[in-house]
Amino acid sequence: MLRLENVSHSFKNGNEVLKVLHNIQFEVQKGEMIALLGSSGSGKSTLLNLMAGLMKPTEGHIYIADQDIVKYGENKLAVFRRKHIGFIFQAYELIPTLTVRENVELPLVFQSVSPSKRRKKAMELLEMTGIGDKAALYPSQLSGGQQQRVSISRSLITEPSVIFAVRADRQSGHQNGRGNHPDYDGAE
Numbered sequence: 001m002l003r004l005e006n007v008s009h010s011f012k013n014g015n016e017v018l019k020v021l022h023n024i025q026f027e028v029q030k031g032e033m034i035a036l037l038g039s040s041g042s043g044k045s046t047l048l049n050l051m052a053g054l055m056k057p058t059e060g061h062i063y064i065a066d067q068d069i070v071k072y073g074e075n076k077l078a079v080f081r082r083k084h085i086g087f088i089f090q091a092y093e094l095i096p097t098l099t100v101r102e103n104v105e106l107p108l109v110f111q112s113v114s115p116s117k118r119r120k121k122a123m124e125l126l127e128m129t130g131i132g133d134k135a136a137l138y139p140s141q142l143s144g145g146q147q148q149r150v151s152i153s154r155s156l157i158t159e160p161s162v163i164f165a166v167r168a169d170r171q172s173g174h175q176n177g178r179g180n181h182p183d184y185d186g187a188e
């Protein structure tokens, strides 16, 4: 479903070149869930941006559903992202002036799905994530966990091939059972 081949990435700051990723290779099968952990500045966001088609690597190939997205132009990438990629953002990124249901429906608005169809699908997902009764409320009226479920529902509504979720939890190293690993500062 997702395959990286010899992916390297460098940033140029004036005359300086910062090599952030070196020959990354891995594969994620359909249905598999992986977590990427690393210290601050180690390159997690860079890798995520590359895998989501938001940036192009300096070298290498990134296959999603057997298509090398590195070769795509901007327009093709935008269409591909809309169809195949779901995002669950760290800060949930819900739109405060839209209701919970409208937030979940939003990706389908861009796909020109009819209002009745997208409403039905949004309600199914809100029921599935346990917040069907909150559909008419606004994000500010929900708890943090409930807002996260809205974000999850929104990422699922397009039935994407891959979902990327970002989390930074710098205080819970002990509570979540990861202990105090020296390389882990809570960023995923």
Ligand SMILES: Nc1ncnc2c1ncn2[C@@H]1O[C@H](COP(=O)(O)OP(=O)(O)OP(=O)(O)O)[C@@H](O)[C@H]1O
Pocket: 011, 012, 013, 018, 020, 038, 039, 040, 041, 042, 043, 044, 045, 046, 047, 187
């Ligand atoms: N656009 C950019 N231009 C130049 N350098 C960058 C750019 N984006 C990131 N970097 C550098 O690349 C390195 C990796 O950054 P990245 O954001 O991928 O780290 P991260 O692991 O996601 O960090 P954090 O957990 O703190 O969010 C850092 O040293 C950062 O300064």
